[in-house]
Amino acid sequence: MEYYSSNLIEEYLRTRKIPSTACSGCGLGMNHKVVIQAFKELGLKTADIIWGTSIGCAGRQTFATFKGDGFAGTHGRAYAIARGLRIALPPEKKIVLSVGDGDAFGIGLMHLIHSARVNADITVIVHDNLGYQSTGGQFGFTTPMGVKTDSSPYGMFEPNLMSEGMDVMHILKGAGATFLARHVVLADGAMAVESVKKAILNRGFSLVHMPHPCVTNFAMKHLGSRVPVEIFRWFKERTAPLGQEKPNTIWATGIWHDASNTRPEFSEVMWGATEKIRRTGAL
Amino acid sequence: MKRFLETGNFAIAEAAIIAGCRFFAGYPITPATELAESMSLRLPQVDGVYLQAEDECAAMHLCIGAALGGMKAMTATSGPGFILYADPFGWALGCEMPMVVLNSGRVGPVSGITGAPGQGEFYNTRYPTQGGNYESVVLAPNSAQEAMAMVIEAFYLSERLRMPVTVLADQLITDGWEDISIPETEEEMKEMGMRFWPRKFHPGPDFYPATDALDIPPVQMGKNTGGLCSDWTPTEQGYDIEEVEDHHKHAYRLIYKVRNNRELFAHHYEKKYMDDDPDLVVVSYGTPSRVVNTAVGRARSQGMKVGSLRLINLWPFPDEHFTRKAKYLAVELNWDGQLVREIQRAVPKDSDVHFLGICGDLPTNQDLLETFDKILKNQPLQRKGWEMEAW
Numbered sequence: 001m002e003y004y005s006s007n008l009i010e011e012y013l014r015t016r017k018i019p020s021t022a023c024s025g026c027g028l029g030m031n032h033k034v035v036i037q038a039f040k041e042l043g044l045k046t047a048d049i050i051w052g053t054s055i056g057c058a059g060r061q062t063f064a065t066f067k068g069d070g071f072a073g074t075h076g077r078a079y080a081i082a083r084g085l086r087i088a089l090p091p092e093k094k095i096v097l098s099v100g101d102g103d104a105f106g107i108g109l110m111h112l113i114h115s116a117r118v119n120a121d122i123t124v125i126v127h128d129n130l131g132y133q134s135t136g137g138q139f140g141f142t143t144p145m146g147v148k149t150d151s152s153p154y155g156m157f158e159p160n161l162m163s164e165g166m167d168v169m170h171i172l173k174g175a176g177a178t179f180l181a182r183h184v185v186l187a188d189g190a191m192a193v194e195s196v197k198k199a200i201l202n203r204g205f206s207l208v209h210m211p212h213p214c215v216t217n218f219a220m221k222h223l224g225s226r227v228p229v230e231i232f233r234w235f236k237e238r239t240a241p242l243g244q245e246k247p248n249t250i251w252a253t254g255i256w257h258d259a260s261n262t263r264p265e266f267s268e269v270m271w272g273a274t275e276k277i278r279r280t281g282a283l
Numbered sequence: 284m285k286r287f288l289e290t291g292n293f294a295i296a297e298a299a300i301i302a303g304c305r306f307f308a309g310y311p312i313t314p315a316t317e318l319a320e321s322m323s324l325r326l327p328q329v330d331g332v333y334l335q336a337e338d339e340c341a342a343m344h345l346c347i348g349a350a351l352g353g354m355k356a357m358t359a360t361s362g363p364g365f366i367l368y369a370d371p372f373g374w375a376l377g378c379e380m381p382m383v384v385l386n387s388g389r390v391g392p393v394s395g396i397t398g399a400p401g402q403g404e405f406y407n408t409r410y411p412t413q414g415g416n417y418e419s420v421v422l423a424p425n426s427a428q429e430a431m432a433m434v435i436e437a438f439y440l441s442e443r444l445r446m447p448v449t450v451l452a453d454q455l456i457t458d459g460w461e462d463i464s465i466p467e468t469e470e471e472m473k474e475m476g477m478r479f480w481p482r483k484f485h486p487g488p489d490f491y492p493a494t495d496a497l498d499i500p501p502v503q504m505g506k507n508t509g510g511l512c513s514d515w516t517p518t519e520q521g522y523d524i525e526e527v528e529d530h531h532k533h534a535y536r537l538i539y540k541v542r543n544n545r546e547l548f549a550h551h552y553e554k555k556y557m558d559d560d561p562d563l564v565v566v567s568y569g570t571p572s573r574v575v576n577t578a579v580g581r582a583r584s585q586g587m588k589v590g591s592l593r594l595i596n597l598w599p600f601p602d603e604h605f606t607r608k609a610k611y612l613a614v615e616l617n618w619d620g621q622l623v624r625e626i627q628r629a630v631p632k633d634s635d636v637h638f639l640g641i642c643g644d645l646p647t648n649q650d651l652l653e654t655f656d657k658i659l660k661n662q663p664l665q666r667k668g669w670e671m672e673a674w
């Protein structure tokens with residue numbers, strides 16, 4: 001895999017924003033790279049893609065980095081904006097959202113589920129740094145049990161979307177998402193690129209969940225060290241491919257659900273109905 | 284021209300379509316539900332899309348998305364939904380995204396009384412979001428016919444000013460049945476004083492000039508201009524940056540593109556019996572103004588020197604109507620007094636400002652005439668045990 005080669009940068013990124021303002025050692029850059037690599041391998045041009053983000057590290061560090069058109073919504077709302085935009089854009093334009101876990105699975109979960117419900121053609125990349133990191137490191141809805149954060153000083157004990165056998169992927173599948181995958185890039189980066197490509201090619205709602213290390217807050221608080229190799233090791237030990245999970249596995253990686261192009265897509269449904277009603281007065 | 288005996292909600296839906304609106308996102312709430320229903324019926328017939336959102340916050344964000352893609356969009360609600368617009372409203376103001384928002388007032392706070400008119404949203408529509416550093420444009424019609432005209436005007440202003448514009452109605456306007464004339468041609472629109480402005484898009488890259496200039500089209504996604512639009516401080520390059528100096532330029536535009544272009548909408552008011560410098564100026568907006576106008580006419584025939592000032596453009600507040608030292612009476616559909624505060628601020632020092640508040644119903648002519656009489660005779664105002672002297 002080509003890692004941030006200069007031609008990837010020149011083709012897809014605004015050089016003014018490189019290097020990004022993310023902390024050095026942060027795993028976000030690796031995730032970002034996977035997404036850009038997928039664009040490249042699909043032969044997409046910047047003109048083919050609208051890059052949407054929200055706030056938080058995932059949003060702020062990648063907004064305006066992508067060279068093409070881009071928007072950033074307020075916290076948790078990019079999914080509703082993207083759904084409206086989907087109606088207005090020609091179907092061949094891709095909408096890719098680069099968001100955080102708090103954004104997608106906390107404040108924005110309802111909008112996310114409704115986007116899956118209607119199978120809107122949006123690719124959501126959730127850069128999961130296991131909590132609210134740009135606000136200094138509070139727990140979120142994917143923070144592993146027992147983990148100490150600034151707002152779980154005794155260790156994480158409140159049930160969340162990744163505890164007691166629950167998995168946020170089940171919720172999204174039940175809501176109607178047509179492509180779901182999870183990858184921990186430092187363990188399976190090449191597969192992550194393949195999944196992002198599949199996600200983009202699915203004409204419907206796709207989400208790729210990519211947990212990544214946060215050195216500054218998460219690692220510092222939980223492991224007492226911001227040395228990247230330590231948190232990288234901690235991550236790797238808790239990651240396993242789907243079907244090969246070990247007792248301590250938190251992140252089962254791979255394709256969780258691939259029903260690509262099996263459900264009618266949202267904007268097609270809406271415009272199809274509009275067209276028929278306009279012509280015949282009924283559905 | 285087509286004539287109907289219909290509700291304000293029906294008229295507003297037709298108005299939006301005439302103005303070029305092809306996207307509406309709604310969420311059921313009395314008394315704006317029938318507008319959403321009308322749009323769900325009408326939009327597909329004119330190549331538009333109606334969406335029912337998961338909540339009002341999503342509804343306005345859906346409008347933002349559609350507007351970002353180049354469509355004219357609208358959403359409508361009442362007080363309990365309007366507060367859920369706070370988040371997207373800030374985005375639309377900051378990112379300068381044109382769209383129209385209708386708020387039909389009922390009796391608050393919270394769910395209050397759903398099927399009755401209220402005017403508790405006066406300040407809410409001025410400050411629909413957090414953070415300050417912006418101006419708001421609000422139009423308040425007093426009939427179904429005028430609601431139609433003001434919705435068309437709101438679309439026009441939102442394009443020219445590049446911002447969301449609010450139409451503040453009340454339950455009697457949106458739910459009430461009235462005789463409505465709808466223009467069918469552009470000529471008829473012009474004859475009825477209606478203005479139209481098409482959606483254009485900005486080719487960039489200078490998306491956010493620190494200027495009060497009008498007619499700068501909004502950023503659009505999907506045109507491959509490298510257009511950027513975010514909730515952070517935009518600069519000339521569209522980049523986010525946290526610098527007070529850049530943010531000041533941004534805020535300057537949000538404030539002064541409205542303040543310095545007030546001639547666009549400042550003519551939206553109505554004056555009756557105001558030519559002879561009346562002793563008492565009765566100020567109102569929305570449906571109560573219809574009773575006020577009648578009562579003022581009657582007061583004149585009884586020899587009281589009273590005039591009526593009806594505000595249609597509520598915000599920015601038209602201070603220019605309040606330069607004369609006189610007695611003023613604010614008639615509002617609330618018990619706490621909102622418009623009256625703004626009048627107190629705008630009038631010359633030591634002016635005599637009074638408040639008559641009623642809620643859930645309209646004041647009667649009798650109420651009004653008694654109040655005018657007392658104010659003119661410098662007698663204290665008292666009604667149903669409520670002390671009004673505070674005002």
Ligand SMILES: Cc1ncc(C[n+]2csc(CCOP(=O)(O)OP(=O)(O)O)c2C)c(N)n1
Nearest residue numbers: 056057058075100101102103131132133134
């Ligand atoms: C409505 C709202 N609530 C709270 C915040 C404060 N806030 C800023 S960044 C952030 C963290 C978001 O977490 P996540 O999406 O997981 O992104 P991360 O920073 O962890 O990458 C929060 C809560 C905000 N900007 N808006």
Ligand code: SF4
Nearest residue numbers: 023026057214215216
């Ligand atoms: S705070 Fe954490 S997640 Fe955010 S940029 Fe720094 S290391 Fe990355």
